[in-house]
Amino acid sequence: MSELSPNEASANRVKWESFWVCAGVASLTILDLSKVNVGLPSIEESLGGGATELQLIVAGYALAFGLALVPAGRLGDIRSRRNMFLIGLTSFMLASLLCAIAPTIEVLVIGRILQGVAAGxxxxxxxxxxxxxFQGRERGKxxxxxxxxxxxxxAFGPTIGGLLIAVGGLENGWRLLFWMNIPLGLIAIWFAWRLLPRQQVHDADVKSLDVTGILLLGAATFSLMLPFVLTTGGPDDDPNRWFWLIGFVVAAATFVWWERRYLRIGKSPVVHFGLLRLSSYRNGILIATAYFAAIPAMFLIVTLFLQQGLGLEAVFAGMVSIPFALASAVTSWLGGRMVNTYGRPIVVLGVALAGIGIGATLPIAAFASEEWTPWLMAAVLTVAGAGGGFVISPNQTLTLQDVPVTQGGVAGSVAQVGQRVGTAIGVAVASSTFFATLYAEQGLANPVTIYRDAYGRGTAIIVALLALALILxxxxxxxxxxASA
Known part of the structure; x- marks a missing residue:
């Protein structure tokens, strides 16, 4: 193997430094999908608010995240990914500041939605x-x-959230969940300004932004996600929210018509449907959507069960996810190295392990003693974490392997929209099933028994979603x- 010249070694070092800036900022935004879960009881204690407001704090972030992805990805592809990265990071930091100082639950919900937009x-x-x-095998790595x-x-989000709440106290500890983003954001802005590439290859055929297509896609995404975001499982759920799905069908059909017409007249649509003819891309999106419908919902249900049902403090409830995190990190690294050799079967193995691990929590929650339940859950979630690592990075690589670099941003955005839609739907269905069981059985049995039933029904939804990902x-x-035969 030949050694790199000094110039090549320097370029390689800068490339990987840029990668870690990107990965660090991505982890900051993903942390806010999971660490806030353990803060919900603290937020309710501090600011009040009902099930709808608490649901919006979690799912509203995912909704706004999903809406911003495609237009931001398209702008990055045709203008400057570096500039859009800096705009998003700065906006995320400012929205975090608004959340940290929020005087009311309404202001906090607005701040979370703005955070979601910035993350998107x-x-x-x-x-x-x-x-x-990166190209080729290096991209898999x-x-x-x-x-x-x-x-x-x-997976470490709940643990970090629990520690911050323990430091800040039940009344205002949740504010530290958002304050931590300020210094980290400032550091990331400095590194991003210095390291991210200022030059990029553009698609010569793209000269304008398909604003109409973006608005139609946004309307379709919003109409699909909103009724699930507003679903809490409580008696106050408005059944009329499901009429938004009619709007989704109309907006989606109009979007498809418009994009095809836009392409026929020689312009570049916001989504090239030709990408969906790539089986690696299309199937990868479907698998990720089902998987991300399950996993964030699992973290929320586990946290609610341990905190509210078994009375664990936030920090200890969050620690149950640590084995998942460690196992996931190891298998993600391994999966990235193995995916070019073994391909999709790695993802099959990962989804199966995730389903087995999460499914194993059902008998634990139903029959184990309260003292042993957290320990046993942590043990079986190690298996689920090992599976999760074999899903995320290999599936990401396989999804984008045939996509042209000039469309990398928007292709990744569409895939992320699928993940965020999946998250909103999965969290809504699983958590509403959880809370509906609590409402239905209130006063009929021992409170711990009721929470065990609620966990079982909510987690059954999650296992079913993983079964769908496995089938796909x-x-x-x-x-x-x-095809290869």
Whole structure:
């Protein structure tokens, strides 16, 4: 193996330094999807608010995240990913400041939505920059490390949140969840300004932004996610919210018509439907959507069960996810190195392990003693974490492997929209099932028994979503085998 010249070694070092800036900022935004879960009881104690407001704090972030992804990804592709990255990071820091000083629950909800928008601006730039910086097997390695970072962020979020609440106290400890983003954001801005590439390759055919297409896609995404975001499982849920799904069908159909017409007249649409003809891309999005519908919901349900049902303090409830995080980090790194050799079967193995690990929590929650439940859950979630690492980074690599670099941002954005839609739907369905059980059985049994029932029903939804991801993965393996025969 030949040694790199000094110039090549310097360029390689800067490339990997840029990668770690991207991965670090992505982990900061993903942390806010999970660490806030353990802060909900503290927020309710401090600011009040009902189930709807608390649901909006969690799912509203995912909703805004999903809405901003595609326009931000498209702007990054045709203008500057570096500039959009800096805009998103600065906005995220300012929105975090608003959340940290929020005097009322309404202001906190607004701050969380603005946080979601900012996260949606910067995340597609992260994916586009990784596509831009790395090629071939090196890209698999990069996505492996990226997946490990995201896995750690998702799973360590509840632990970090619990520690901050323990430091700050039940009344105002939740504010530290947002204050921590300020110094970290300032450090990230400095490194991003210095290291991120100022030059990028642009698609010569793209000269304007498809504003109408972006608005239609935004309307479709909003109409699909909103009724799930507003679902709490409580008696006050408005059944009329489901009429928004009619708006989704109309907006989605109009979007498809408009994009095809836009392409026929020689312009570049916001989403190239030709990308969806790439089986690696299409199937990867479907698998990720089902997987991300399950995992964030799992963290929320586990945290609620341990804190509210078994009375664990936030810091200890969060620590149950540490084995998941460590196992996920290891297998994400391994998966990134193995994916170019073994392909989609790695994802099949990962989804199966995740389903087995999370499914094993059902008998534990139902029958184990209160003292042993957290320990046993941590043990079986190690298996789930090992599976999760084999899903995230290999699937990310396989999803984007055939996508042109010039469309890396928007392609990553569409994939992320699927993940955020999945998250909103999965969290809503699982948590509303959890809370609906609590409302239905209130006063009928011992409170711990009621929480055990609620956990079982909510987690059954999560296992079903993982079963769907497994079926999709197996179908993709079968299709690839048939194509290569």
């Amino acid at each position: 601006i910067q995340m597609p730039q992260v994916l586009g920059l990784i596509q831009q910086l 990069a996505f492996g490390l990226f997946g490990a970072t995201i896995g750690l962020s998702t 993965s197996l179908l993709d393996v079968r299709k690839r085998a048939a």
